[in-house]
Every structure is written in C-alpha cells, then in structure tokens.
Amino acid sequence: xxxxxxxxxxxxxxxxxxxxxxxxxxxxxxxxxxxxxxxxxxxxxxxxxxxxxxxxxxxxxxxxxxxxxxxxxxxxxxxxxxxxxxxxxxxxxxxxxxxxxxxxxxxxxxxxxx
Amino acid sequence: xxxxxxxxxxxxxxxxxxxxxxxxxxxxxxxxxxxxxxxxxxxxxxxxxxxxxxxxxxxxxxxxxxxxxxxxxxxxxxxxxxxxxxxxxxxxxxxxxxxxxxxxxxxxxxxxxx
Numbered sequence: 001x002x003x004x005x006x007x008x009x010x011x012x013x014x015x016x017x018x019x020x021x022x023x024x025x026x027x028x029x030x031x032x033x034x035x036x037x038x039x040x041x042x043x044x045x046x047x048x049x050x051x052x053x054x055x056x057x058x059x060x061x062x063x064x065x066x067x068x069x070x071x072x073x074x075x076x077x078x079x080x081x082x083x084x085x086x087x088x089x090x091x092x093x094x095x096x097x098x099x100x101x102x103x104x105x106x107x108x109x110x111x112x113x114x
Numbered sequence: 115x116x117x118x119x120x121x122x123x124x125x126x127x128x129x130x131x132x133x134x135x136x137x138x139x140x141x142x143x144x145x146x147x148x149x150x151x152x153x154x155x156x157x158x159x160x161x162x163x164x165x166x167x168x169x170x171x172x173x174x175x176x177x178x179x180x181x182x183x184x185x186x187x188x189x190x191x192x193x194x195x196x197x198x199x200x201x202x203x204x205x206x207x208x209x210x211x212x213x214x215x216x217x218x219x220x221x222x223x224x225x226x227x228x
Contacts, residue, residue: 009154032214043118043204043219051214090156092217100145100164100210102217106156 002027004093006105014113019078021108023065023091026072033074034092034102035065044090050074061085086112117141118220120205125225127192127199135190135223137205144210146188147217150174151202160203163188164210192225200227 007022025031032051036044048059055067061084065076074091091105118139127133139146145164149157159172163182177196182188188207192199202224206217 034216036219041202041222041224043120043221044206044217045219046216049216094214096214100208101159101162102147102208104157106154 002031002093002095002098002103004091004103004105006089006091006108008108009106010109010111012111012113013081015083016080019076019081019085019110021076021089021091021110023074023076023105024072025074025091025093027093027095029095029097032094033065033067034094035059035063035074035076036090036092038088038090038107040087047076047089081110081112083112083114086110118205118207118218120203120220120223122223123221125223127225127227129227130194132191132193133225135192135203135205135225137188137190137220139186139188139205139207139218139220141207141209141218142185143207143218144185145208146182147206147208148172148178148180148188148190149204149206151204151222157204160190199225201225 003026005024034049035047038044048057050057050067058064063078089108094102121136147162148160161180163169179191204222205220208217209215
C-alpha cells in the first residue's frame, strides 16, 4: 500500500536560513513523488516532481528535493527562506499500480520569522 | 489560459439542503478528482473519475455524489446525508498516465453549513 508521512506538522525558520521539510513514503514499486505548496484559502501549486529521472529535483522558487530510495525519503529543501515561503506544504506519492490515485501527507506548516 | 475553475468561491448552506459545487477544466485531462480538506487532516479523496461516464468512490464518499457527463466538467453534490459538510473542497485534474504526471488544482470552494 502507498502512504506518505510528513515528519513535522510545523516548522519555523528565520528568514534567510535553510528550510528542511521531511517526507518519507511507502510504495510497492517505482514511485512518482511530488511536493505542493498551499497558501491560505488557495488551491495547491506544484513545486517539483520526481518521476524516475534524476534523483535531485529542482523546482520553482529555489526549492529542491532529493529522492533517496534506500531511505524511502523525499525531503524538500531551500537554502534561504523568504517571508513569502510561509505556507502549507504537502508531499504526495503515486505509482503506476495505484490506478492514477495520489496519496497525500498530512502537511507541514512553514512559518518564516523575520 | 488553461486551468481549472471552481465555483462558487464561498458557499453557505442550511442544514438539510443539497448543494452542488462546480469544477471545470480546459486542460483536456482525462482524470478528475474531488478532495475535502479539514484543518490538520490534509486532503481526503471523495470521488475520482478516469474517463467520461465513469467514476469511483474515494475514501470518504458517503453523503456525496458526482457525475461526469462531459470531459471538462465534474460537479460534486453535497447531500443532506453528509453529516459534517463544512470544509474546503478542492477539485483537481490529471492527464491520466497512471500517476506519473502531476495533478492540477482549482482554487477551491469553502462550504459552510449554517
């Protein structure tokens, strides 16, 4: 069965410091992995995706994530946090055996302190 | 502009009433989804459709109904049987390649039961 665990429900960082949002997944075969961002009362926007190409994936707004199969992880990072990064972040997994369904983590709320 | 639209943005319902949430996409995507979002619980799948005239129940389908008569439209009806319908509802679409491509999300509808 597929599942996603976001290890932190809340993360606070100071502006200009690195961001690390952790995600572990469970998938039977080769997964597709996604990170989305959601600002209050808005829809979800794709930050980046991994679909079995390069294990280090670069996304929008300076975010990147590394797929580590041995650790079943797909952590999201950014070298320097900006105030506009404050939002909810979701890690999502899918694979060819899920019938085009997507499995969401419960989200990590990122606070950026000025 | 290609994308997904949801209407209305805010919806108020009296107890015992059915309401229908609209979702339209012009991305020519085969798959469409409805999610419910409650604080601290991430996204939960209500219904999804892989193709016109076909749809499947998700994890929390009780008290909801859908139709998929046209490729671009996937309306969700919240019936009076749904015990706690106050939530943020998100519609999404996907090209339909067995989970390898991302979902695109609409801006959401916030439903409040008075």
